[in-house]
Amino acid sequence: MNDIAENLNRILSTLPEGVTLTAVSKFHPVEALQQAYDAGQRIFGESRAQELAKKATQLPADIEWHFIGHLQTNKVRSIIPHVAMIQSIDSPRLLQAVSDEAARINRCVDVLLQLHVAKEETKFGFTPDEISDFAPQIAGNYPGVRVAGVMGMASNTDDFDRVRDDFDAIRRIFHSLANGAMKSNPAFRHISMGMSHDYKIALSCGSTMVRIGTDIFGEREY
Numbered sequence: 637m638n639d640i641a642e643n644l645n646r647i648l649s650t651l652p653e654g655v656t657l658t659a660v661s662k663f664h665p666v667e668a669l670q671q672a673y674d675a676g677q678r679i680f681g682e683s684r685a686q687e688l689a690k691k692a693t694q695l696p697a698d699i700e701w702h703f704i705g706h707l708q709t710n711k712v713r714s715i716i717p718h719v720a721m722i723q724s725i726d727s728p729r730l731l732q733a734v735s736d737e738a739a740r741i742n743r744c745v746d747v748l749l750q751l752h753v754a755k756e757e758t759k760f761g762f763t764p765d766e767i768s769d770f771a772p773q774i775a776g777n778y779p780g781v782r783v784a785g786v787m788g789m790a791s792n793t794d795d796f797d798r799v800r801d802d803f804d805a806i807r808r809i810f811h812s813l814a815n816g817a818m819k820s821n822p823a824f825r826h827i828s829m830g831m832s833h834d835y836k837i838a839l840s841c842g843s844t845m846v847r848i849g850t851d852i853f854g855e856r857e858y
């Protein structure tokens with residue numbers, strides 16, 4: 637774990653100004669997160685509700701917790717007091733559940749709309765057609781959330797042309813929304829895409845937020 641600060645600094649040196657680093661800390665122990673925190677990292681990404689809620693009580697209060705995995709509606713209540721952002725809103729039903737629960741405790745939570753452009757059925761998210769139909773219905777109807785952008789993943793492949801095409805598709809959808817249904821929303825500015833193995837391609841395609849875990853913390857401890 638003594639390499640965590642060095643890994644963080646190396647990655648941060650590769651990020652353009654204005655790009656946010658989400659340190660993906662799922663399955664890593666609180667000691668590893670504390671070391672990243674001590675090195676200056678403040679945004680951490682978790683993908684299991686129970687793990688996020690537990691870590692949030694064990695680590696400094698100024699950490700910004702981002703939920704980045706598939707979120708079941710019955711787990712929403714457990715994370716809403718802790719999260720600064722949910723990057724993985726993949727259905728109207730989930731957006732409603734998050735908005736209702738946040739409003740119930742007088743919070744407004746930032747969220748990203750997860751897009752599904754990859755050539756894999758296993759990934760979650762709105763297809764381009766689905767987000768085009770749904771986005772115009774968002775404004776004014778979900779008072780517990782602030783839609784701050786989009787998130788997406790590229791196909792799991794070694795074909796970097798395919799990866800680049802997927803990231804380009806995510807960027808195009810973002811700009812279509814920013815100039816259309818989200819035009820009156822000043823918070824709509826994030827394109828979260830890129831992980832340890834492909835974040836440099838994502839940056840070249842316009843990513844404003846990368847989600848990096850292995851390159852910071854090493855292999856996960858399951």
